[in-house]
Amino acid sequence: MPRVRTAKTLAKRIDLQYFSKRSSFRSWRLLLSLLLPVIAGGWILGEALFHKHSLYSSGPVSAAHAVFAAQCTLCHIRANAYAATAVDKTCLGCHDAPAHNQRQTYTPACGSCHVEHQGRLRLAATSDSACTQCHNHLMAASGGLRFDPHISGFDHAHPQFAALRAGQTDPGTIRLNHYAHLQPTLRGPAGPVQLQCYDCHRAINVTEPWPYSVAVVQPASQQPVMVGQAEAQQRKRRSVEAGPGAYMTPIKYVNQCAACHVLQFDPLIATPAPHARPEVVHAFIVEKLTEYIREHPSAIGISPNTMEPVPPTADTMQPNAATGQERNPLQPLRQGQMVPQQNVLRPTGPATPPPTSAQNWVEQRASTAERLLWEKNCKICHVVTEGGGNGLPTSVKAVIPVRWFPHAEFDHEAHRMMDCTACHLNIPQSKLTTDINIPGIEICRDCHKQSGSRAGAAEGRCFECHSYHDWRSERRVQGKLDIREIRGSGPVPVAQAADQGTLPAAK
Ligand code: HEC
Ligand code: HEC
Ligand code: HEC
Ligand code: HEC
Ligand code: HEC
Ligand code: HEC
Numbered sequence: 001m002p003r004v005r006t007a008k009t010l011a012k013r014i015d016l017q018y019f020s021k022r023s024s025f026r027s028w029r030l031l032l033s034l035l036l037p038v039i040a041g042g043w044i045l046g047e048a049l050f051h052k053h054s055l056y057s058s059g060p061v062s063a064a065h066a067v068f069a070a071q072c073t074l075c076h077i078r079a080n081a082y083a084a085t086a087v088d089k090t091c092l093g094c095h096d097a098p099a100h101n102q103r104q105t106y107t108p109a110c111g112s113c114h115v116e117h118q119g120r121l122r123l124a125a126t127s128d129s130a131c132t133q134c135h136n137h138l139m140a141a142s143g144g145l146r147f148d149p150h151i152s153g154f155d156h157a158h159p160q161f162a163a164l165r166a167g168q169t170d171p172g173t174i175r176l177n178h179y180a181h182l183q184p185t186l187r188g189p190a191g192p193v194q195l196q197c198y199d200c201h202r203a204i205n206v207t208e209p210w211p212y213s214v215a216v217v218q219p220a221s222q223q224p225v226m227v228g229q230a231e232a233q234q235r236k237r238r239s240v241e242a243g244p245g246a247y248m249t250p251i252k253y254v255n256q257c258a259a260c261h262v263l264q265f266d267p268l269i270a271t272p273a274p275h276a277r278p279e280v281v282h283a284f285i286v287e288k289l290t291e292y293i294r295e296h297p298s299a300i301g302i303s304p305n306t307m308e309p310v311p312p313t314a315d316t317m318q319p320n321a322a323t324g325q326e327r328n329p330l331q332p333l334r335q336g337q338m339v340p341q342q343n344v345l346r347p348t349g350p351a352t353p354p355p356t357s358a359q360n361w362v363e364q365r366a367s368t369a370e371r372l373l374w375e376k377n378c379k380i381c382h383v384v385t386e387g388g389g390n391g392l393p394t395s396v397k398a399v400i401p402v403r404w405f406p407h408a409e410f411d412h413e414a415h416r417m418m419d420c421t422a423c424h425l426n427i428p429q430s431k432l433t434t435d436i437n438i439p440g441i442e443i444c445r446d447c448h449k450q451s452g453s454r455a456g457a458a459e460g461r462c463f464e465c466h467s468y469h470d471w472r473s474e475r476r477v478q479g480k481l482d483i484r485e486i487r488g489s490g491p492v493p494v495a496q497a498a499d500q501g502t503l504p505a506a507k
């Protein structure tokens with residue numbers, strides 16, 4: 001018999017007592033719906049009472065700020081009844097972060113680049129968009145642009161480095177032939193040598209003595225010097241703390257050249273001339289010759305033209321170092337070891353008439369010695385021009401650059417796993433100072449990529465090589481917080497703290 005479904009039979013199935021009966025499901029539901037808001041409210045109230053706000057936070061703050069993560073008010077200032085925004089003023093209370101460029105059209109908020117609440121990230125590792133928001137279509141508040149206005153990423157849309165663009169010149173004036181100096185049998189102070197880059201170029205932090213600094217007893221001006229510290233301090237500070245191994249020590253004659261290019265000016269005088277301005281050299285020569293003729297009056301018979309080569313070897317020179325006396329010119333010379341050819345002084349020109357007095361002897365001899373120095377010695381390395389005071393020449397400033405990238409950071413230390421010529425490809429063949437042997441952007445792109453370690457590469461986002469803040473104008477920030485204010489147990493009432501002796505009453 002077929003089943004009949006009428007409204008009546010269906011209605012009979014409804015339990016009319018349902019709502020008056022107790023049900024465990026419903027009572028739990030009721031209980032929870034009342035209790036949970038109370039717990040939540042209590043929790044929020046409790047957290048508020050104990051000045052804990054982490055529950056409103058959208059994620060942990062950066063590692064550097066973790067120590068005061070619970071103290072929201074150190075970064076957030078209440079703007080209205082509901083919102084407390086992170087404002088630049090709070091950041092600047094703890095560290096100065098100077099502006100980027102005086103001509104930028106607007107200043108992005110600190111928090112737009114240094115993203116907080118994203119976990120224990122490195123804050124300074126900002127995204128490229130923090131920079132390309134301006135640099136992909138650069139505008140300046142006033143005046144024309146000095147830099148490429150369309151940079152959107154290092155991989156493809158970044159200009160070649162300025163130092164390597166067409167028309168650039170090496171500002172340095174000191175002549176150096178890398179090719180000649182890297183020959184395997186270069187004449188050194190004690191026989192043939194093979195120079196290494198390290199003999200002339202070292203990071204600023206290296207303190208080992210220079211191998212070719214001093215050959216013979218030197219005047220004070222020729223003692224090896226520690227240079228570079230000042231240059232290191234001129235660096236802008238940056239996120240990746242680069243040590244003083246970043247740049248190479250500037251070349252100094254006394255450190256890298258003195259042992260082979262001795263400024264010997266007279267075979268009678270063992271001490272070489274100081275490496276200094278021509279006036280200083282002139283005064284030194286006159287002084288040494290005057291001293292000499294006083295001690296050896298008989299030498300007045302030695303013509304100023306007998307300027308025989310005297311190789312400054314350890315043999316002939318060491319005794320002088322001990323006694324401080326000049327070598328006896330009448331003693332036969334032992335043919336010394338190899339010295340660079342250009343140190344040998346060979347006077348040219350007409351014979352000078354014999355000297356008549358000691359003063360006359362000094363004048364004549366000094367003039368010959370100086371002419372040889374300027375023309376045969378200084379001139380090897382320097383652009384020497386006529387027209388200094390007292391008929392002396394002047395030497396053009398050296399200006400060997402220490403930084404080729406004034407607008408970017410570089411660090412040799414971070415690349416110490418590489419051979420020098422892997423980047424400075426042409427140095428072994430370079431014969432002219434005017435050659436620019438700084439690597440171009442294509443070499444960096446082999447390793448540095450925007451996607452960084454995710455692409456099995458070195459970091460290639462803008463911050464790796466550039467500063468944003470102009471750290472040279474950073475001002476010291478005077479700290480004002482005590483430990484409790486930082487660690488989150490709430491601001492300590494001043495009076496109470498002073499009572500406890502944790503704060504000076506004057507604060
Ligand atoms: C070191 C500084 C710093 C501290 C400490 C800090 N914040 Fe933030 N917070 C920021 C910055 C920067 C932003 C992003 C800029 C903005 O929205 O104003 C931000 C954004 C927020 C936002 C907006 C949502 C978001 O993720 O963009 C909330 C909510 C927030 N913070 C809550 C908190 C709470 C709650 C605390 C304390 C437990 C706290 N913050 C502590 C710096 C901080
Ligand atoms: C209560 C003081 C304080 C406040 C407020 C503060 N900072 Fe810091 N910040 C520090 C300290 C301390 C360090 C770690 C020491 C250092 O590197 O100088 C640090 C480090 C940093 C670093 C470098 C850390 C890294 O991971 O690279 C950046 C960037 C930074 N803060 C930006 C900000 C910004 C942006 C704000 C504002 C939203 C801010 N700070 C607010 C104290 C503060
Ligand atoms: C608000 C716009 C703006 C933002 C954001 C910005 N810049 Fe600049 N930047 C400028 C202006 C303007 C100049 C000057 C341009 C000129 O003189 O031609 C400049 C110049 C530069 C220079 C060359 C001069 C120098 O100071 O060495 C570099 C490099 C540079 N910015 C890198 C960056 C990096 C890296 C970032 C991201 C962290 C960034 N900029 C973010 C506006 C901006
Ligand atoms: C005898 C000392 C000496 C040796 C050895 C030497 N250099 Fe130099 N180097 C100099 C001097 C001096 C300068 C500055 C004059 C100039 O610009 O050429 C210089 C300049 C440079 C520059 C600056 C860029 C340029 O083109 O001016 C680079 C890069 C360089 N050297 C790399 C090297 C490398 C790599 C080696 C080893 C393969 C090396 N040097 C060996 C003395 C030396
Ligand atoms: C356009 C993006 C941008 C803005 C806006 C910005 N920064 Fe930076 N900040 C950077 C970059 C990139 C670095 C790392 C390179 C450098 O040191 O300049 C950095 C570095 C820092 C450092 C040093 C980090 C370290 O390792 O020592 C501090 C501190 C800092 N910023 C604080 C601030 C504060 C405070 C503000 C707001 C007044 C701010 N920044 C605004 C991009 C920015
Ligand atoms: C073997 C190469 C060499 C010879 C030879 C040489 N110099 Fe120099 N000179 C240098 C180098 C390298 C520098 C740059 C750094 C330094 O040593 O101060 C320099 C710098 C100078 C400076 C400082 C220039 C400046 O930029 O302020 C003066 C002055 C100077 N030399 C004078 C002389 C005189 C005078 C002679 C000859 C008596 C001479 N030099 C011989 C290599 C040489």
Ligand code: HEC
Nearest residue numbers: 175176177180186187188193212251256257260340380381
């Ligand atoms: C190990 C010894 C040694 C050192 C160190 C040395 N030189 Fe030389 N230099 C020589 C010799 C040897 C010659 C002659 C090479 C030749 O004629 O083949 C020479 C030649 C030169 C010449 C003439 C180059 C030419 O094109 O013929 C210059 C310029 C020069 N040196 C500059 C320097 C400077 C600057 C330094 C220091 C940075 C320096 N040298 C360090 C040994 C040295």
Ligand code: HEC
Nearest residue numbers: 197201247248401402403404405410415418419420423438
């Ligand atoms: C990863 C590539 C790379 C390697 C490897 C490298 N350099 Fe450089 N070097 C550079 C760049 C880039 C500059 C220009 C940086 C600047 O001045 O701002 C430079 C500049 C120089 C300069 C001239 C400026 C200065 O700092 O005095 C010398 C000298 C130099 N390098 C020598 C060396 C020597 C020696 C080695 C081996 C120990 C070496 N470099 C290894 C990339 C490299």
Ligand code: HEC
Nearest residue numbers: 131135147148153154161162405406407408460461462465
């Ligand atoms: C691997 C290192 C590296 C990275 C990554 C990098 N740059 Fe550069 N950038 C340099 C060097 C080196 C220079 C040459 C600086 C100089 O000539 O003083 C330069 C030059 C510049 C200049 C000056 C351009 C000009 O016309 O001379 C600007 C602006 C600049 N970079 C912005 C950026 C921006 C924006 C980013 C990120 C999208 C970035 N750079 C990424 C190394 C880098």
Ligand code: HEC
Nearest residue numbers: 240241242409410411414439443444446447458459464465
């Ligand atoms: C053989 C691969 C390689 C080449 C080529 C290379 N780099 Fe690097 N570079 C690295 C590595 C690895 C690091 C350190 C790890 C990191 O920060 O990602 C580094 C770090 C750096 C840093 C950060 C330095 C610091 O203080 O930590 C700068 C800036 C830099 N490189 C610039 C350059 C420039 C400019 C060139 C091209 C002239 C270049 N690099 C070529 C591998 C390379």
